[in-house]
Amino acid sequence: QVQLVESGGGLVQAGGSLRLSCAASGRTFGSYAMGWFRQAPGKEREFVAGISRSGGSTSYADSVKGRFTISRDNAKNTVYLQMNSLKPEDAAVYYCAADRAVYPDDSSYAYDYWGQGTQVTVSS
Numbered sequence: 875q876v877q878l879v880e881s882g883g884g885l886v887q888a889g890g891s892l893r894l895s896c897a898a899s900g901r902t903f904g905s906y907a908m909g910w911f912r913q914a915p916g917k918e919r920e921f922v923a924g925i926s927r928s929g930g931s932t933s934y935a936d937s938v939k940g941r942f943t944i945s946r947d948n949a950k951n952t953v954y955l956q957m958n959s960l961k962p963e964d965a966a967v968y969y970c971a972a973d974r975a976v977y978p979d980d981s982s983y984a985y986d987y988w989g990q991g992t993q994v995t996v997s998s
Contacts, residue, residue, distance in 0.1 A: 877899040877900070878898050878972060878989035879990070880991060881894070882894040883993045884995070885995045887996070888962055888996055891960065892957045893956050894955040894994075895952055896910075896970030896989055904927055905927060905974065906974060906987075907926050907979070908970060908972055908973070909923065909925075909972075909980075912964075912994075919969070919982050921982070922934070922942065922968070923942055923944035923978075924978020925978055926977045926978060929946045937963075942956065944956075955968070960994075961996060962996045962997070963996075964994065967991040968991060971986075972987040
């Protein structure tokens with residue numbers, strides 16, 4: 875069992891930055907690929923970024939490439955999402971998720987554990 879708790883969301887102006895964190899419980903954090911997803915009102919949950927167990931491999935949605943960076947610190951059981959050059963369309967509830975696979979998947983169905991989400995609001 876893995877429990878995930880996101881933090882770092884908030885209100886930011888367009889063009890600004892936020893850093894989301896996701897803290898995981900348990901001793902097996904390094905056994906999971908991790909992903910960040912987001913869901914805006916009236917829209918489906920969508921993949922944002924993923925990182926492999928070791929952190930050596932990352933993947934991104936086209937909409938965030940070059941602006942967002944995912945990273946992890948296995949010693950701290952934490953995964954991060956650095957979000958720069960934020961746009962109003964980035965506003966959503968952001969969720970982190972854990973997948974027992976080695977490499978991250980862009981499908982939400984692949985993930986076994988989810989956090990409760992953190993709200994990101996971007997003002998224009």
